[in-house]
Amino acid sequence: MDRLDIVIPVYNEGENIATVLKSLKKDVSTPSRVFICYDRDDDNTLPAAKDIGGELPYEMIFVKNNAGGVHNAVMAGFAASDAPAVLVFPADDKDNAGIIDRMYEKFKEGNDIVAASRFMKGGCMKGCPWLKSFLVRSASFTLYWLASIPIKDASNGFRLFSRKILDTVPVESSQGFTYSLEFLVKCHRLRWKIAEVPSSWHQREKGESHFRLFKWLPYYLRWYFYGFITRYLRKVPETVRLKR
DSSP: OEEEEOOOOOOOHHHHHHHHHHHHHOOSSSSSEEEESSSSOOOOOOHHHHHHGOOOOOOEEEEOOOSSSSHHHHHHHHHHOOOOOOEEOTTTTTTOGHHHHHHHHHHHHOOOOEESSSSSSSEEEEEEOHHHHHHHHHEHHHHHHOOOSSSSSSOOEEEEEEHHHHHSOOOOOOOOHHHHHHHHHHHHTTOOOOEEEEEEEEEEEOOOOOHHHHHHHHHHHHHHHHHHHHOTTTTTSOOOOOOO
């Protein structure tokens, strides 16, 4: 049965969430549920989402993250979900709802990760601060060409994961969206199928970004180097420990 759970981690996205939810209504035909994952009861996302909830054709579920932070918000969404595929969608993304059905089709073709890719043909990244742009492009370029990670956008948090990954691959990350890179390199190490779909990225117009490049960089680097180590040193012990 076709069913997709869409996890949206939020923190004071009241200015953006209505536009995002309406774009999902307009552009997504895959039967879906939307999980709004939040930290605080006074988050201004909540009333904005509830105001239009009755207009939406999909079920909207509010999941409170009791631990705090975007990583734990996403993990709370994963724990609440039981669909065959789960997609993490940015709370300020008004451009990419139209690719979600294609991502789900790639999943149905047997892929355990389907990435939204800014750096493949048809994708773009515009308005990004130069240092962040340089770092994410460089990491993705080197992982693709030198470590054989089979997608051209390794760091994007906008990604679909199969139930198999969520149920069998433990998450060791604890910060930001680093779990997404962790799942990617572990999936590649396990030789599970990975695909990508072109997406666009534009600097947000409303609200404050909570992406913390320098705070999270050491955690990204762990999994960046893991991608190389497990590419060239196949006999590294305990490279992937599956859940029992």
